[in-house]
Amino acid sequence: MLGKTAGGLYWMFRYLERSENTARMIEAGQRIALTRSSSAAAEWASILAALGCKQGFDAKYDRPDAQSVVDYLLRDHDNPSSVRAMINMARDNARTVRTALTREVWEATNECYLTLKDVLARRVPERDLPEVLGTIRQRSAFVRGALHGTMMRNDIYNFARIGTFIERADNTARLLDVKYYVLLPSASHVGSTIDNVQWETILRSVSAEGAFRMAYGGDTQPRDIADFLIFDGRMPRSLTFCVRKLSENLGHIASTYGQATQSQSAADAMTAKLAAQSIQEVFESGLHEEVACFLRDLSALGRQIENDYRFIT
Incomplete structure (x- = not known):
């Protein structure tokens, strides 16, 4: 296998996994905010640190309130580790290695990209956040399921x-x-x-x-x-x-x-x-x-x- 193909596969699935992990961390942060408002800011800051995004966030925002952190981690153009950016990169890598993938894996990846592009095109209000995070996890799982079910x-x-x-x-x-x-x-x-x-x-x-x-x-x-x-x-x-x-x-x-x-x-x-x-x-x-x-x-x-x-x- 060519190194370019191997690298494309490797990074495609790193980005997909990272997007799902980010969704899981945001969900955890929201639960803290709903149950313990007094410690919400500290918890959002710890989530940014866990994801390696705190330095970039601090350079752009004054404090880690829920909406700013969610925007930054889900859809911020300036954050290369946002879910939107990672899904874009996963799909770009999938296109590079298209001939190495089964039709089902490619279609699941492309559908993941198209769905999340639409979902993350605008700010996600707090009431819609659980549904959006569930969609991110679900779409990543669909790609993983297609990989397990159809790839040699x-x-x-x-x-x-x-x-x-x-x-x-x-x-x-x-x-x-x-x-x-x-x-x-x-x-x-x-x-x-x-x-x-x-x-x-x-x-x-x-x-x-x-x-x-x-x-x-x-x-x-x-x-x-x-x-x-x-x-x-x-x-x-x-x-x-x-x-x-x-x-x-x-x-x-x-x-x-x-x-x-x-x-x-x-x-x-x-x-x-x-x-x-x-x-x-x-x-x-x-x-x-x-x-x-x-x-x-x-x-x-x-x-x-x-x-x-x-x-x-």
Whole structure:
């Protein structure tokens, strides 16, 4: 496969995943605003930080009120990480690799673009926000469903999945990093309970509240949340799950071409590191420090993938 095609697939699915993650984070912010108006501004600021958009937002707006943040994250022309910008880039990449996609995947991507172009053409009022965010998640899921249902499990499929899991792992890690102050071990040491709104924000942002209760029951402890989102290999947005999938997909590509790569070795090393750790060790080392290290390793892995497969941007 040409590096340009591999890169187009990789970035197409990174942008789709990022747009869905942004919608999930906005939904979490709105829930905070509706339930705890006194802390709404701080929560919107933390969401901007988690998405890596705070610096750009602060340069344009005076304060992080709900409408300004929603506009900036959904449809602002000056924000390259807005949902509208990411859907445009996903579709542009899909057009570049059109011959590598099935008709169903292309049509789902094009329909995603056309639907969201119309939905985000104007400011989204607060009363319509849940419906709009649901549409963003739904359209991304349609593309993912078409990929799973119609694509051969070959290098094309593997590059698409690598893009998805790089982005998904990055999002979960950033969320943990921004929210680490509510997951500090001292909270469980003194026997206190984490604020319900805060932990629901963490879990809802990765669609994990139901799965968490299934695994841990109704007793919510900060350590359990961190353990679940870092180490639970059954949870499709946990760091362990995402890194394992990266290792598997890179391994499939290496097998196809009969050549191991540095990126495969790096993904295998990240998988082994997580497998050898425990949540106790993470808290002893420092949750923030461990997550920051993971993000650096993940960023290096992304660059190595681009180098190994000669992506052309």
